[in-house]
Amino acid sequence: MINAQGKNLVFLLCVPRSGSSLATVMLQNHSKIFATQEMWFLMSLLDLKHNQHRPYGGMGIINQFFNGIVPDEVFQKAARSFSLQVYNGLLQSSEAEIVVDKSPRYYYLLEFIDSLFPQSKRIWLIRNPLSILSSYKKVESLTNSRFSIENDLLNPQFNIKMTDLTVGFFRYYHYFSSNHPLAYRLQYEKLVSNPVEEMRKVCKFLEITYEEDLEKYGEKMHSSKSDLFYSMGVGDPFLAKHSEPHRDSIDSWKDILSKKEVEMYCQVLGARIFHELGYSDVLEEAEKWTGVKFDAEPDMELIRFRTEQLNDASGHKWENQYEMKVHELHNQMFEEEITSKNDNYQLIQLQTTLSSLEIRLENSYIEQKRLRSKLEKHEELRGKINRLKSIVPFGNRISSWASEYLVHRGRE
Structure with missing residues (x-):
């Protein structure tokens, strides 16, 4: 057995x-x-x-x-x-x-x-x-x-x-x-x-x-x-x-x-492995046939x-x-065997807890990256709006008038 x-x-x-x-x-x-x-x-x-x-x-x-x-x-x-x-x-x-x-x-x-x-x-x-x-x-x-x-x-x-x-x-x-x-x-x-x-x-x-x-x-x-x-x-x-x-x-x-196949494969493997495995004679024949002296390293x-x-x-x-x-x-x-089953059980519990915490940490990191990316997009959009406002003459004042007008119309 x-x-x-x-x-x-x-x-x-x-x-x-x-x-x-x-x-x-x-x-x-x-x-x-x-x-x-x-x-x-x-x-x-x-x-x-x-x-x-x-x-x-x-x-x-x-x-x-x-x-x-x-x-x-x-x-x-x-x-x-x-x-x-x-x-x-x-x-x-x-x-x-x-x-x-x-x-x-x-x-x-x-x-x-x-x-x-x-x-x-x-x-x-x-x-x-x-x-x-x-x-x-x-x-x-x-x-x-x-x-x-x-x-x-x-x-x-x-x-x-x-x-x-x-x-x-x-x-x-x-x-x-x-x-x-x-x-x-x-x-x-x-x-x-x-x-x-x-x-x-x-x-x-x-x-x-x-x-x-x-x-x-x-x-x-x-x-x-x-x-x-x-x-x-x-x-x-x-x-x-x-x-x-x-x-x-x-x-x-x-x-x-074919000669080409031998040359390609020997170039990939290198000469050293042929020598160390006892195939120096094979390498010698391959080099003679192809006319190539192969590098030692793969x-x-x-x-x-x-x-x-x-x-x-x-x-x-x-x-x-x-x-x-x-x-x-x-x-x-x-x-x-295991000298103390209780100690081994506690060790496994700790390993499991540690793995769970690592997964939570990894998921938290992924969520942070997602929220950060979302925030960056919002900041980018806000920057575009502000740049647009700066381009339009009296942009902030027009925006204020428009807001007051819409509110007033809403009341009527």
């Missing part, structure tokens, strides 16, 4: 098109692992706190409730409780012991993962960036979806796929930048070249015994676990065409991508722009260059 700290919970993290479906279909062959296609539900939980369109309305009310009335601590406990019910429910249905949540766009909520399940294990599936790009292009052409790195990479219009290829890549890069006992780097190229050895290493990291033929997923394609995996209908559409890992896609970027202006786009669209904010961490406060709370 998964406990409140996240023990026996594993997150398989990477940007889309990195080979996560292949890694997952092999992992789910293990008798102690429940792994299926993308779950994504943690993103929906986090988004409860942020403004988003709802057909029944009430955006302002919901925002005020989650961000003004419900303290962060209570929200996190509720989110953790719901997640545990889901994860442990999956374990009960499969008789497994470990859940692997493979959701590539979880770069959206890395801070949330750390706060909810600080003792969960996290695997970063790394792949050659140009292979990721070529896989995008290949799959999108298969599904007749619009995908153009030349038109969209630098286009200011929001595009989640361009966000994946830029913001998502660097979010994971920074998140896994330090060695961490609960983190493991799995390289796609090594996985497909020597799957047995790599799966043994992954099993060791997960503290389970390797089981023979995990990598031969085609032989177990009709088991109940595999049926569930393929029934999701997402992930790599080419996965079922093979029965075990193969090396065919390692260098396919050379045939799928296009930070574009990365920041794409980040702000997603933050504005979602209402969510991130820590800059956030690194994986275990929150000591949560560990202490989990180990000691």
Whole structure:
């Protein structure tokens, strides 16, 4: 079972098109692992706190409730409780012991993962960036979806796929930048070249015994676990065409991508990330082919722009260059429980009161701005009247005579 700290919970993290479906279909062959296609539900939980369109309305009310009335601590406990019910429910249905949540766009909520399940294990599936790009292009052409790195990479219009290829890549890069006992780097190229050895290493990291033929997923394609995996209908559409890992896609970027596409994407990512992730040879080939010597640093202006786009669209904010961490406060709370329920209750009351006062203060400030703007308009109108009076000869006296005449006529 998964406990409140996240023990026996594993997150398989990477940007889309990195080979996560292949890694997952092999992992789910293990008798102690429940792994299926993308779950994504943690993103929906986090988004409860942020403004988003709802057909029944009430955006302002919901925002005020989650961000003004419900303290962060209570929200996190509720989110953790719901997640545990889901994860442990999956374990009960499969008789497994470990859940692997493979959701590539979880770069959206890395801070949330750390706060909810600080003792969960996290695997970063790394792949050659140009292979990721070529896989995008290949799959999108298969599904007749619009995908153009030349038109969209630098286009200011929001595009989640361009966000994946830029913001998502660097979010994971920074998140896994330090060695961490609960983190493991799995390289796609090594996985497909020597799957047995790599799966043994992954099993060791997960503290389970390797089981023979995990990598031969085609032989177990009709088991109940595999049926569930393929029934999701997402992930790599080419996965079922093979029965075990193969090396065919390692260098396919050379045939799928154009020289212009390679040049544009390498300029955005910069050379440093290729070297640090072990793809210096790929960068060398790209530079030789394009005839361009790429700068070491990425296009930070574009990365920041794409980040702000997603933050504005979602209402969510991130820590800059956030690194994986275990929150000591949560560990202490989990180990000691709550020493004084009364003190905790009073703290929550104070937090709620403070949030309510902040909302009132904010609303008061907004009302002050509205009244000030209205007053300024009145002052502006009064100034125009006075200027008009000064222009008309005897304006004040004429106004007085007119007033007396109207009053006198009214009496008659």
